[in-house]
Amino acid sequence: MEDIEHIEKGMKLIGPDGRRLDGRKSDELRPVRIEAGVLRRADGSAYMEWGGNKVLAAVYGPREAHPRHLQDPARALVQCRYNMAPFSVSDRKRPGPDRRSVEISKVISEAFSSVVFKEQFPRTSVDIFIEVLQADAGTRCAGLTAASVALADAGVPMRDLLASCASGKIDGVVCLDLNKEEDNFGDADCPMAIVPRTGEIVLLQMDGHLTYDEFQKAMELSIGAAHRLYEIQRDALRRRYSVTLEDILKESPPDSGAIGPESEPAPPSEDDFGPEGM
Amino acid sequence: MQTSGSLRPIVIPGEAVGGPGLKPGPGTYSEDGKLFAAQLGIRNEQDGLVSVIPLSGRYIPKRGDALIGEVVDLGPSHWLVDINSPYPAPLHATESPWRVEFGDTARYLKVGDVIMCHVLSVDEIKRVQLTMQDREARRLSGGIVMEVSPTKVPRVIGKEGSMISLISEMTGCRIYVGQNGRIWLDGDDRDTAIAAMAIRLIEDRAQAVGLTETVRDLIERAKRETGGPGPS
Numbered sequence: 001m002e003d004i005e006h007i008e009k010g011m012k013l014i015g016p017d018g019r020r021l022d023g024r025k026s027d028e029l030r031p032v033r034i035e036a037g038v039l040r041r042a043d044g045s046a047y048m049e050w051g052g053n054k055v056l057a058a059v060y061g062p063r064e065a066h067p068r069h070l071q072d073p074a075r076a077l078v079q080c081r082y083n084m085a086p087f088s089v090s091d092r093k094r095p096g097p098d099r100r101s102v103e104i105s106k107v108i109s110e111a112f113s114s115v116v117f118k119e120q121f122p123r124t125s126v127d128i129f130i131e132v133l134q135a136d137a138g139t140r141c142a143g144l145t146a147a148s149v150a151l152a153d154a155g156v157p158m159r160d161l162l163a164s165c166a167s168g169k170i171d172g173v174v175c176l177d178l179n180k181e182e183d184n185f186g187d188a189d190c191p192m193a194i195v196p197r198t199g200e201i202v203l204l205q206m207d208g209h210l211t212y213d214e215f216q217k218a219m220e221l222s223i224g225a226a227h228r229l230y231e232i233q234r235d236a237l238r239r240r241y242s243v244t245l246e247d248i249l250k251e252s253p254p255d256s257g258a259i260g261p262e263s264e265p266a267p268p269s270e271d272d273f274g275p276e277g278m
Numbered sequence: 279m280q281t282s283g284s285l286r287p288i289v290i291p292g293e294a295v296g297g298p299g300l301k302p303g304p305g306t307y308s309e310d311g312k313l314f315a316a317q318l319g320i321r322n323e324q325d326g327l328v329s330v331i332p333l334s335g336r337y338i339p340k341r342g343d344a345l346i347g348e349v350v351d352l353g354p355s356h357w358l359v360d361i362n363s364p365y366p367a368p369l370h371a372t373e374s375p376w377r378v379e380f381g382d383t384a385r386y387l388k389v390g391d392v393i394m395c396h397v398l399s400v401d402e403i404k405r406v407q408l409t410m411q412d413r414e415a416r417r418l419s420g421g422i423v424m425e426v427s428p429t430k431v432p433r434v435i436g437k438e439g440s441m442i443s444l445i446s447e448m449t450g451c452r453i454y455v456g457q458n459g460r461i462w463l464d465g466d467d468r469d470t471a472i473a474a475m476a477i478r479l480i481e482d483r484a485q486a487v488g489l490t491e492t493v494r495d496l497i498e499r500a501k502r503e504t505g506g507p508g509p510s
Contacts (some may be wrong), residue, residue, distance in 0.1 A: 005372045062336055062364045072409030073403050117316060119306070121338070122403045124364040127316065152291050155335025155429065157316040159307065197314070234290050237318060241288050241333055 007258050011185050013170040020182065026175040029165070029225050034146065036153045044154025046236065048146035051179055052136025057146035059154040062124035070125070075118035077125040079269035080109035082143055084132040089178075104140045111144060111164075111193050111202040117157040119137035126156055137183035138166050141191050149233050153240065162202060163226035164193035174214050176221040190218050196230040199223070217233065289330055293295040294326040320485075333484075337363045337428035337458040339406045343397045346423060346456035347408065349389055354381045359393065362425065362458040365406050373398060373409040375416075392418045392462065394454055414454075415479030421452070421464030424474055427483045428459035433484045436476055441480065441490060448497045449473040470499045 014020055024030070030051030039045035042058035065071040082104040087096045097105075109128065116126060119127075128151065130143035141164040150161040168178040170186035183189055188208025193199055210218060289295055295306055296313040305317040308327055315321070319330040339345075339361065348365065351358035355371045355378070371378040376386050387393065394416050398409035409415070426434060434441050435455055446453045451465030451473045461477060465469050476493050483489060 043336065062366050064366065096403070121364065152318045153334065155317055155319075155332050157305065158291050159316065161290065184446075237290050238288055241318070 008018070013185060014173055014175075020170070020175065022179060026173055027221055027224075029177050029228065030179065032229065032232055034149055034232055036149050036236045042150070042154070044150045044152070044156070046146045046149035046153060048142050048149075050138065050142040050145075051177070052134060053132070053139055055139060055142045055146050056131045056133060057143060057157065058129045058131075058149040059126065059147070059150040060129075061126040061154070062121040062156070063127070064254055065123060065125035071123045072214050074122055076116070076121040076123075077126070078109050078113045078118065079125050079127040080105045080112065080114055080130065080147070082108060082130045082132070082140065084135060084139070084141045086206035087136045100210070102141075107205065108140065108144050108147065111162060112151065112158075114200075114202050115159045115162060115195060116151070117159070120157055122123050125144045126151075135180075137178050137180045137189075138191070140164070141193070145229055145233065145277040149236055152237055160195045160197045161230060162193050162227040163196050163228060163233065164191065164203065165222045165225040166191035167222045167225075169208065169210060169214060169218070174210075174217045174221065176225055177256055188214075190215070192219065192222050192226075194223060194226050196227055284361075287321055288318070288333075289321050289385070290318055291315055295321050295330065296323070296412060296505070297301050300391055302326045304331030305332055308477055321341050332429050334427060335429055336460065337361070338361050339363055339365060339367070339397050339403050339404070340457070341400055343395050343457040344414070344454075345395055345397065345408070345458045346356070346418070346460035346462055347395055347425075347458075349387050349391045349393065352383050352387075352389065355386050357383060359395070359408055361406070361408070362460055363406075365404050367397075367406040369393075369395060369408040369410065369428045372413055374500070375410050387417060392423055393455070394418055394462070416465075418454070418462050420461050422470060422474070424461050424463065424477065426459050426461060426477060428457065429461055430481045430484045431455060432508065434461065434480050441493065442495065445497065446489065446492070448501075468504055472497055472504075476502060 002258040018023060033049045036048045037045060038047045039058050042060060044059040046057045055180050062076050065077055082101050084093050086093050130147055132139045142166040144162060152161060165177060166178050166189055168186050168189035176188055178189055188210050192201060193203035241257045288442040293315045294312060295315050298311040300313055302308045302313050304417060305319055306313050307316045313328050315330045317330050319332040319334045322329050322331050345361050345384045347359035347361045349357050350360045357369045358501055359367045359369050361367045373382060378386060394414060395408045398407040400406050442453055442455055449469040449472050451469050453462050464472050476497055479496055
């Protein structure tokens with residue numbers, strides 16, 4: 001502990017040109033890439049790379065809640081498991097839930113609880129699994145951002161996607177999206193998640209100390225980044241489902257008569273079945 | 279992207295789908311007089327009612343739906359049926375087409391049997407009851423059951439059953455489609471395989487225009503390649 005305190009004083013995290021160790025400016029995000037629908041067995045899934053973070057999110061449900069006594073007769077449960085792979089960090093992480101991952105699971109499930117239309121699925125549970133394959137600070141934000149894409153991919157009704165980003169203070173300067181070194185040797189880290197459409201805050205945590213003004217600045221940076229992430233999320237979903245749309249253009253010219261709006265399946269008893277037996 | 283966008287715009291949860299004056303339908307919600315998508319899907323507007331046709335999601339039982347279920351448990355006066363939804367569905371002995379003595383349920387349906395049934399009722403907390411009191415309801419023997427995404431079922435059926443009767447006529451298979459995404463096929467091995475292939479194609483290309491023709495081509499080609507005209 002004393003050692004780290006000592007290094008912190010000596011280490012320069014921001015160069016004379018105002019750039020950080022990895023060459024970013026104080027308000028710059030690390031490169032982000034999201035892919036939706038990567039897992040076959042899950043109802044919805046997403047894979048995300050965010051700087052050095054690699055995160056996989058899978059969503060199951062709504063499905064029967066087990067154990068039964070956890071079922072809520074009025075609404076669905078939103079359960080989340082955040083887990084770090086043993087090989088995700090440089091020192092092998094002991095596998096299994098620990099104090100930290102239990103906390104992260106809790107705050108993430110509460111964040112999603114506030115956007116999912118739980119009343120539509122009484123007695124069920126929506127299960128979100130976040131697996132961190134490689135960690136480089138900001139995994140809870142990456143996990144949450146990926147999980148909301150997975151949730152949309154699963155077709156779970158919700159008010160909006162969630163977008164999440166962290167800001168912190170390094171060398172006394174408020175910066176966006178800290179990486180591992182900045183997180184370890186910096187002064188503060190403040191992850192948050194918002195509902196981008198309304199600006200509601202659904203997750204807010206802080207490690208370290210920020211003054212009121214620094215906090216305002218950090219939130220401003222994070223909210224701006226969350227909106228950029230929101231566009232990347234939407235783009236990932238559009239790409240996933242536009243494969244079929246491109247097929248349309250290839251196959252034949254638009255002909256709306258061939259397939260009308262399918263909102264109404266034909267009345268059940270007669271039309272749902274082919275001629276029975278022939 | 280732009281052209282396909284105008285053809286069938288995909289909406290993402292949270293996206294605005296309509297202003298005041300329009301009514302929120304399934305898959306949407308309203309806030310401050312504006313409508314937003316609640317699900318990933320395709321926007322659809324009909325008589326001032328905006329809805330989002332989902333592209334993915336689980337089957338939620340609705341009264342009157344025709345289903346294909348699998349018996350998973352027996353009680354003295356009911357069977358428990360898996361209907362591919364988040365809710366367990368009991369079929370009471372009095373709702374079966376047979377006169378069942380108390381405790382004698384196993385004589386009629388055993389665990390693993392596949393049945394065609396209807397949803398009798400669904401209450402506010404989504405307790406489901408099934409019925410087999412219908413001309414079409416029966417125990418399905420022989421054939422195979424395949425599963426597709428429940429959101430693709432309307433496409434598999436087609437307008438007024440056009441798609442399914444096409445497949446059924448061309449392959450000579452007997453086909454039942456349940457609203458829960460389960461499809462029962464019965465015919466000889468080759469025909470069943472062709473029909474299953476056609477259904478998979480529909481599932482993959484559910485958004486495509488001119489799907490009926492594509493399906494017809496696929497079946498014809500498959501029949502030619504496997505030699506000889508089908509038995510139909």
